[in-house]
Amino acid sequence: MESVGNNTGNCDELIIKQQREIEKEIIESTPLVSEELPLTCLVAEYNGDVVLTAKIEDLAGKYKYIRRTRPDGNCFFRAFAYSYLENLVTNSRAYHDFRILAEHSKDKLIQLGFPSFTLEDFHGTFMDVINRVSPDNIGGSLQAKNELHCVFNDQGYSDYVVVYLRLITSGKLQENAEFYQHFIEGDLSIEEFRHQEVEPMFKESDHIHIIALCTALGVGVRVEYLDRGESGTVKTHDFPEGSQPMVYLIYRPGHYDILYPN
Known part of the structure; x- marks a missing residue:
């Protein structure tokens, strides 16, 4: 029996090692946003x-x-954020409307029960990214687009944007739990779904994530x-x-x- 257990353990270790090698290859060969x-x-x-x-x-x-975006489970949120901000850098009015919404989003999440100490850093970086791609900055929209591409290929900035959008999505699911419950397959509650499938990094997105985020941001x-x-x-x-x-x-x-x- 011990030999069977050892063989199983070795097999698991090989699978994990192989997965890590694949992930490393993806990171080394694929930019966050091409x-x-x-x-x-x-x-x-x-x-x-x-x-x-x-x-x-x-x-x-x-x-x-x-x-292209890196296939790491965060691709929907990263693609959405990049594409939307790329649109906003050529539309000053829409940019400023979104900036106001983003500024107030932290207070709304706190009202929904999200801890402020968790939100501070993510919201701060999110606003920093938005400010860095403002169409009003010196250099105009072309410079803003170049800055956007640089920021989204910086792992720290890019991932913080993804995290914050995941929190906004989770907040919208909580805010309208009765409506979104109908979209969830299986026996998961909205709270379980949020904590297991929305807030963690590297979790893939489905229709429910898209609907909630789009509705939250208009x-x-x-x-x-x-x-x-x-x-x-x-x-x-x-x-x-x-x-x-x-x-x-x-x-x-x-x-x-x-x-x-x-």
């Missing part, structure tokens, strides 16, 4: 897959560029779903339903990247 790339670069990934190539060609009629998001569904075209979904999108994302099973409309 430069703009032609959408057609996706074709090479699928190595002549007829169904997916046809869907990529369908997408290419609507979108010119893609910007931002429309369009997601294009690239999968092997029967339809020859890519399925599109707007969050919240009927909203005017400011952020465009592409979803492939388990991962979100940023899209740029033609």
Whole structure:
């Protein structure tokens, strides 16, 4: 029996080691947020897959560029934040409206019961990022976009933004728990779902995360779903339903990247 237990332990150690090696390779080879790339670069990934190539060609009629994000479980929040702020640096009025909302968001979370000592650092860094990409800074929107790219590829800043958006999402789920409970599969309560699937880093996002964040910030998001569904075209979904999108994302099973409309 001891030898069986030892073999199991060794197997577990090998699996963990392999996972760490894969994670290290991803970190070393993939930036947190890439430069703009032609959408057609996706074709090479699928190595002549007829169904997916046809869907990529369908997408290419609507979108010119893609910007990749690191596949680390935080991709939705990172892609959303980058894309939304990139829009705001060319729209001074919308930028200032969002800055006010972001400034007051900490007080709202404290009212919902989030501890202020937990929020201070994350909110402070979140506001620092917003201030650094202001369209009113010297150099204007071009300089702001360059600053945005630098900030989001700095692990410290970038991850703090992700954490704070996760907290905002969690707060919205708590605020409207009765509504969001219907979106949760299984027996998890809203509180359990928030603590297990929303607030921790590296947890992947689903419709419920997107709806809650978009509603909390008043931002429309369009997601294009690239999968092997029967339809020859890519399925599109707007969050919240009927909203005017400011952020465009592409979803492939388990991962979100940023899209740029033609």
